Amino acid sequence: MGKVIHFLFCILISNSILSLAQEDCSSYNFRNNEIYATCVSLPVQNSNLHWNYHPTNGTVDVAYRHTGVSTSTWVAWALNLNGSGMLGAQALVALPNSNGSVQGYTSAVTSYGTGLQQSPLNFAVPAIRAERLNGDVLIHATLVLPGGRTSFNQVWQSGPVSNGAPGAHALGSENRNSLGTVDFITGQTGAGAAVGGSLLHRRNTHGVLNAVSWGILMPMGAMVARYVKVFKVANPAWFYIHIACQATAYGVGVAGWGTGLKLGSDSEGIKYTSHRNIGITLFVLGTLQVFALLLRPKPDNKYRKYWNIYHGGVGYTVIILAIINVFKGLDILDPEKKWKHAYIGVLISLGAIAAILEAFTWFIVLNRKKEEKQVNGAHGANGYGHSHGQPA
Numbered sequence: 508m509g510k511v512i513h514f515l516f517c518i519l520i521s522n523s524i525l526s527l528a529q530e531d532c533s534s535y536n537f538r539n540n541e542i543y544a545t546c547v548s549l550p551v552q553n554s555n556l557h558w559n560y561h562p563t564n565g566t567v568d569v570a571y572r573h574t575g576v577s578t579s580t581w582v583a584w585a586l587n588l589n590g591s592g593m594l595g596a597q598a599l600v601a602l603p604n605s606n607g608s609v610q611g612y613t614s615a616v617t618s619y620g621t622g623l624q625q626s627p628l629n630f631a632v633p634a635i636r637a638e639r640l641n642g643d644v645l646i647h648a649t650l651v652l653p654g655g656r657t658s659f660n661q662v663w664q665s666g667p668v669s670n671g672a673p674g675a676h677a678l679g680s681e682n683r684n685s686l687g688t689v690d691f692i693t694g695q696t697g698a699g700a701a702v703g704g705s706l707l708h709r710r711n712t713h714g715v716l717n718a719v720s721w722g723i724l725m726p727m728g729a730m731v732a733r734y735v736k737v738f739k740v741a742n743p744a745w746f747y748i749h750i751a752c753q754a755t756a757y758g759v760g761v762a763g764w765g766t767g768l769k770l771g772s773d774s775e776g777i778k779y780t781s782h783r784n785i786g787i788t789l790f791v792l793g794t795l796q797v798f799a800l801l802l803r804p805k806p807d808n809k810y811r812k813y814w815n816i817y818h819g820g821v822g823y824t825v826i827i828l829a830i831i832n833v834f835k836g837l838d839i840l841d842p843e844k845k846w847k848h849a850y851i852g853v854l855i856s857l858g859a860i861a862a863i864l865e866a867f868t869w870f871i872v873l874n875r876k877k878e879e880k881q882v883n884g885a886h887g888a889n890g891y892g893h894s895h896g897q898p899a
């Protein structure tokens with residue numbers, strides 16, 4: 508009980524600190540004493556949206572304010588009329604000039620490769636200007652809201668300026684989560700659009716499936732093959748445990764791989780080349796292992812030795828590539844640090860167990876060899892090695 512109260516207290520304290528740190532947007536004083544009736548602090552990217560909505564003519568005067576912006580950063584805020592996120596965004600852009608002023612213009616985003624070139628929006632913007640003030644960048648604009656609508660998906664973003672033009676923005680979690688809804692009448696905003704939310708959900712599913720299958724189950728299955736078979740009583744049980752482990756890992760892994768392919772085809776314009784290529788290599792090698800199992804020579808076949816080397820070599824390659832790819836995926840997904848720490852913790856535990864079992868295995872094998880020598884010279888079954896009785 509005490510622990511629970513302590514925990515709740517910690518949450519309370521950290522929440523209060525958070526809300527103190529988050530500046531109240533309504534206390535902001537505009538330079539020309541403009542008064543905006545409504546404002547919201549957007550959840551990520553240090554951004555605020557201020558506005559006056561005029562019901563008589565369906566226009567809204569907005570001021571998008573992005574705080575703490577460097578002089579080599581563009582910022583943009585957009586409504587997305589028919590979709591959500593970046594594609595279809597009707598953007599107001601602020602681009603710094605080399606002379607220190609900031610240029611405000613509109614840009615309709617039609618592709619992920621956009622350079623945010625100036626273009627008209629699919630609603631009228633009778634006025635737009637941008638300014639830089641005490642490290643903040645502000646975009647002031649009047650929007651003629653289309654079709655009497657007052658509720659929209661919104662998206663906002665910032666990125667580097669290269670050669671005087673907007674460059675591609677980063678893909679960290681702040682950049683991916685800067686979307687939501689805004690209602691100019693009620694002043695209500697929602698975080699994350701439905702599409703963005705479900706996309707994030709699918710990315711997480713992809714991450715969990717693959718981290719558990721390729722990243723945890725497969726190394727465990729390999730450890731079973733290497734360390735359990737040394738126990739004579741565990742023969743042939745180790746073989747079936749190994750198969751069960753790897754078959755489960757492969758099944759879940761293929762499902763995870765499929766979600767990755769779908770994510771890739773749904774995220775046109777966003778490419779994680781090395782993560783993708785390693786993933787495809789893993790699928791190919793993993794599938795080879797399944798066929799290798801079906802085609803394995805009998806234990807006393809003279810080629811079995813080479814098959815063992817091949818099977819082990821591909822197996823270790825898969826494990827190393829899988830671990831690398833889990834870390835690459837964690838960097839892309841950029842979840843809370845605790846997930847990366849948890850995975851590192853699992854790897855360290857598996858590594859420690861493997862080290863102990865490795866030492867133990869050598870101890871047993873060497874002991875057995877000694878015994879065998881004492882009993883009948885070099886003849887007899889060796890407890891560890893390539894020819895150890897697998898059911899064929």
Ligand SMILES: *[C@@H]1O[C@H](CO)[C@@H](O)[C@H](O)[C@H]1NC(C)=O
Pocket residue numbers: 561563564566633649
């Ligand atoms: C819309 O109406 C408001 C006040 O009702 C007025 O201040 C504003 O200039 C009008 N805007 C346009 C574009 O007509």
Ligand SMILES: *[C@@H]1O[C@H](CO)[C@@H](O)[C@H](O)[C@H]1NC(C)=O
Pocket residue numbers: 588589654
């Ligand atoms: C977006 O939806 C509006 C109606 O809400 C329609 O008039 C317009 O053509 C659509 N634009 C696109 C690009 O689909």
Ligand SMILES: *[C@@H]1O[C@H](CO)[C@@H](O)[C@H](O)[C@H]1NC(C)=O
Pocket residue numbers: 604605606607608
């Ligand atoms: C800065 O440069 C832009 C174009 O590069 C120009 O339109 C603007 O007038 C300049 N501003 C000042 C204060 O010189």
